[in-house]
Amino acid sequence: MRLLLFDAILCLLLLTLALASILSRQLAHAVILYIAFGLMMALAWARLAAPDLALAEAAIGAGLTGALCFSALAHQQPQLKPDVLNWPKRLWPAVFVLLMLGGVLAALLQLPPSASQLIAVTQAGIGNSGVSHPVTAVLLNFRSWDTLLELVVLLLALLGARQVAPEVKPATSWPLSLGWSRLLAPMVILLAGYLLWAGASQPGGAFQAGALLAAGAVVLRLNQQLSWLSWSNFWIRLLIVSGVLVFVLMALLAILLTPGNTDVVWLRWPPHLAAGIILLVELFATLAIALTLTLLVAGEPASTGAEHGCGEGA
Amino acid sequence: MDSAGQLSVLSTVLSSLLLITGLFFFIAGSIGMLRFPDSFSRLHAVTKADSLGLGSIVAGLMFYGDLWQNLLLLLIWLLVLASGSVSCQLLARFAKAQQDRVQQDKT
Numbered sequence: 336m337r338l339l340l341f342d343a344i345l346c347l348l349l350l351t352l353a354l355a356s357i358l359s360r361q362l363a364h365a366v367i368l369y370i371a372f373g374l375m376m377a378l379a380w381a382r383l384a385a386p387d388l389a390l391a392e393a394a395i396g397a398g399l400t401g402a403l404c405f406s407a408l409a410h411q412q413p414q415l416k417p418d419v420l421n422w423p424k425r426l427w428p429a430v431f432v433l434l435m436l437g438g439v440l441a442a443l444l445q446l447p448p449s450a451s452q453l454i455a456v457t458q459a460g461i462g463n464s465g466v467s468h469p470v471t472a473v474l475l476n477f478r479s480w481d482t483l484l485e486l487v488v489l490l491l492a493l494l495g496a497r498q499v500a501p502e503v504k505p506a507t508s509w510p511l512s513l514g515w516s517r518l519l520a521p522m523v524i525l526l527a528g529y530l531l532w533a534g535a536s537q538p539g540g541a542f543q544a545g546a547l548l549a550a551g552a553v554v555l556r557l558n559q560q561l562s563w564l565s566w567s568n569f570w571i572r573l574l575i576v577s578g579v580l581v582f583v584l585m586a587l588l589a590i591l592l593t594p595g596n597t598d599v600v601w602l603r604w605p606p607h608l609a610a611g612i613i614l615l616v617e618l619f620a621t622l623a624i625a626l627t628l629t630l631l632v633a634g635e636p637a638s639t640g641a642e643h644g645c646g647e648g649a
Numbered sequence: 650m651d652s653a654g655q656l657s658v659l660s661t662v663l664s665s666l667l668l669i670t671g672l673f674f675f676i677a678g679s680i681g682m683l684r685f686p687d688s689f690s691r692l693h694a695v696t697k698a699d700s701l702g703l704g705s706i707v708a709g710l711m712f713y714g715d716l717w718q719n720l721l722l723l724l725i726w727l728l729v730l731a732s733g734s735v736s737c738q739l740l741a742r743f744a745k746a747q748q749d750r751v752q753q754d755k756t
Contacts (some may be wrong), residue, residue: 509739511735511738511739512735513741515731515735519732522728578676595652
């Protein structure tokens with residue numbers, strides 16, 4: 336009967352939010368309540384011991400659907416501003432929120448004292464993983480299959496987005512923003528390299544470094560720089576695919592290098608080579624992630640080079 | 650700072666004063682962001698918080714770090730200072746351009 340209080344509060348909140356979302360008179364309020372409902376629903380899935388469904392619900396139910404609802408709202412006619420509530424009317428929601436908050440805090444006390452066994456399992460295997468940071472060890476050694484598939488998902492997302500991407504209008508940039516983005520570029524590259532390298536022993540790694548690089552590239556791209564960074568460029572395409580490609584090649588190499596008398600396991604690195612393999616995989620994953628995100632956010636450059644390449648790419 | 654890593658009373662007081670000053674500017678900036686009527690005065694409030702508030706907090710934290718950490722803190726402050734000024738300029742120019750367009754439409 337652990338966490339009974341938490342479960343009761345969760346059920347109550349789910350029902351309240353669902354009712355409030357349906358009965359709300361303002362569409363914007365209904366959408367916000369619906370997003371909150373999605374987050375509570377994710378918690379409910381997590382309590383039902385289905386973490387994968389919980390993550391999907393949080394990302395799709397709350398995040399993506401909420402964003403879609405908001406973008407639909409933006410096309411609606413602007414609604415009249417509601418009357419400002421007087422203090423007694425504001426009191427009831429405040430009391431409700433305080434009660435719920437108190438209940439959840441009280442439920443914290445019911446949490447079981449010991450954490451899951453996964454930490455101990457990770458710590459036991461970390462010596463053979465090639466890195467010393469547990470998160471990196473899990474992502475790129477123990478559960479590298481998941482990471483490989485994440486890279487595939489990213490690649491598929493880019494391929495899908497390319498089919499529906501609208502034309503990018505050519506724009507002009509102010510000299511100030513152009514100069515600042517150029518000044519930032521070397522620092523971004525330095526920091527991304529540091530994050531990638533630090534991933535072996537501290538928080539960091541390919542996804543963080545890739546996202547940072549992509550941020551720098553997007554800022555430059557918004558200022559009409561980096562016109563070579565487009566899908567029509569063969570080397571860019573190769574680098575985007577290389578995240579998955581190098582991962583798979585390394586997995587095949589690891590199978591070849593495993594002594595014949597032991598069981599061959601897909602994506603299991605040999606301990607003495609693990610550090611080098613992980614670094615190589617992460618390096619190409621970083622570049623692939625950075626380029627993919629840049630193209631997803633900024634689209635193709637609106638220059639003659641892009642028009643030339645569009646037919647080729649499609 | 651002595652060998653045990655303890656600050657002297659004077660340093661503690663100075664660092665706390667700087668931290669509180671920084672906090673004050675951040676709170677004032679946030680309130681200004683929420684309460685000021687137009688983009689320009691909001692930008693004014695927020696960039697004050699970013700540059701002066703963060704500067705005070707960095708200065709207050711420098712009593713606790715060694716030389717290398719302090720250099721990094723200083724670098725962070727300079728970066729935020731520069732990016733704050735640049736983005737403030739860009740946002741203000743955008744707001745001005747929009748304002749001009751609205752006025753053109755009216756005439």
